[in-house]
Amino acid sequence: MDSALTKTVSCEAETSSGHVQAEAHFEAIILGGGPAGASCAAILARAGRRVLVIERDRFPRFHVGESLLPLANPLLRRTGLDARMGGLGVVEKFGATFLSECGRDSARIDFAEAFDVSDPRAMHVLREDFDTLLLDNAQEQGAEVWQEASVLTVDCEAFLPRVRVRLETGAELWVEGDFVLDASGRSGILARQKNLRVADPELRKTALFAHFRGVPHLRGRNRGDIQVFCRESGGWGWLIPLPDGRMSIGFVFDNKEQSKSKTESAEVCLDRWIAGLALLDDCRSSLRREGRAYWEADFSYSTRAYTGSNWLLLGDAASFLDPVFSSGVQIALAAGADAADALLAGLDAGASRRRRALKRFERLQRRRYRFYRHLVLGFYRPAFRKLMFQPEAWPAGARSLASLLAGQERPGWRARWRVAMIFLTVFCMERRGTRSA
Structure with missing residues (x-):
């Protein structure tokens, strides 16, 4: 003042x-x-x-919300921040890794392969x-x-x-x-x-999250990837590596599966869900939560x-x-x-x-x-997830999806028509599945 x-x-x-x-x-x-x-x-x-x-x-x-997208870079430059970002602790992020809950299936989206994205670098921040x-x-x-x-x-x-x-x-x-x-x-x-x-009636979800230590980061170019694990129930979770060595870990549930509890604390509930996450089995002995856990409900x-x-x-x-x-x-x-x-x-x-x-x-x-x-609702369609785990089958489509996940909300024609084909393929897979059932 x-x-x-x-x-x-x-x-x-x-x-x-x-x-x-x-x-x-x-x-x-x-x-x-x-x-x-x-x-x-x-x-x-x-x-x-x-x-x-x-x-x-x-x-x-x-x-919460520690993961930024590559298309944030030109927006930050407009505020006059570009020259000062070096003073901020960050983990550089070049893509996203999607995993099945048990870790058996995986697919990686690399922002460097995206259409219409000149700077593929993003970052995780505190x-x-x-x-x-x-x-x-x-x-x-x-x-x-x-x-x-x-x-x-x-x-x-x-x-x-x-x-x-x-x-x-x-x-x-x-x-x-x-x-x-x-x-x-x-x-x-x-x-x-x-x-x-x-309120969005199609996205009635609850999130549960906290910061942890003792979870190793990935190595090499993938080191800064956000890891999104897709749960068989249809929900999902995240692992986001943070600049000070912590890991942001969270789960997103359908309200019918896990709503915000009135009797169980966020800490107790989160510890219970993490205990069942096979992805963390190798580091369970060193895993420890830092600070409190948080609930968010009906956030769409x-x-x-x-x-x-x-x-x-x-x-x-x-x-x-x-x-x-x-x-x-x-x-x-x-x-x-x-x-x-x-x-x-x-x-x-x-x-x-x-x-x-x-x-x-x-x-x-x-x-x-x-x-x-449109993207978020697509993610919750089983056929979309199945297609997402097979990027080698549709390399041009994977590049188009990388553009969208990099924050390119107004992609060029190459990405637009390929994304349209992705959703058309998902629709056909769903129709075929309905007929066979």
């Missing part, structure tokens, strides 16, 4: 028992300092716009470090950042929307802006206030609207999907860049141009959500 506003808030807080009526104006008020909010703030601030980020927590803080770097960068680019600040209410009914905030000191104030951008993650402050969230959802006349929903605040293809941070960074572009096009424009900019943002978010949802 800048010193002038700090003085105003402190003074008024003393004279009004902590209820501050100070007014401050910003061109963009961003609720949440995660990847979507921080990236949007950095791009806007670099363009000379006055931006406020209101973050509930004090960074660094724990967060989100507490990565998110802190993003938020610090937004502040260095010129955005104002308030941490440990709670959003009490958002009023978007007036021509200029305003937000009531409780600061870490306990003082309260209203701030107003030209736009309010909800990047508050699953909390979805504005999305819930406007009753916009829609969309929104009825991404924009209004003076507000936008970004990243997880708008929608989230099953993370089997590590799309969470990718979608958040892309949404942050799209939102910045929409505001840069609309802030100084007339009403007509502003509406066009917001409609384009809405269209881009819906298309991105449909793209990843």
Whole structure:
């Protein structure tokens, strides 16, 4: 918070028992300092716009979603971070390895073989470090950042929307802006206030995860691969190697198989599932959990609207999907860049141009959500999994799938028609299986 506003808030807080009526104006008020909010703030601030980020927590803080995709690289460069990424501890990631639960079957997707991906390098990060770097960068680019600040209410009914905030000191104030951008993650402050969230009935899942030590990383070029193990029940799990030697391990279940327990702790439940995972038999004696385990339930959802006349929903605040293809941070960074572009096009424009900019943002978010949802639903089809474990039978199709898994949501014609053929093949396999049954 800048010193002038700090003085105003402190003074008024003393004279009004902590209820501050100070007014401050910003061109963009961003609720949440995660990847979507921080990236949007950095791009806007670099363009000379006055931006406020209101973050509930004090960074660094724990967060899951440690695996990034290659197409995150150009998005990070837009925030001004590229030259500074060397200071962040990372595990380089060049692909993904898919395994059967027992480890008997495997298939590897190498991003270097992907169509339309110029830089095949991705990375795994500790989100507490990565998110802190993003938020610090937004502040260095010129955005104002308030941490440990709670959003009490958002009023978007007036021509200029305003937000009531409780600061870490306990003082309260209203701030107003030209736009309010909800990047508050699953909390979805504005999305819930406007009753916009829609649960995905086809992806009713529960996730259980924690960080562990004592799990060896793969070797060679595969060392940084995310390992996705496909369970016979239809669920799946992940092993993600982290920069400090830890391994992120998690399971995703259908709610009918394992829902969030009211009687069993996340730690006890996760230990029980890991005890039955054959992939970890060789390191079971050295395996130990570090920190607590976490539940997440019914985490796939969309929104009825991404924009209004003076507000936008970004990243997880708008929608989230099953993370089997590590799309969470990718979608958040892309949404942050799209939102910045929409505001840069609309802030100084007339009403007509502003509406066009917001409609384009809405269209881009819906298309991105449909793209990843189509992939995720495909993964849960047994025929798709069977085909995925036979990449040598369809090398061009495997290259196309690598493009999509690298985050290329707008692939060229070579990848598009081959991916269409993959899903056509899956459909034919399912029809053949139905007839034979």
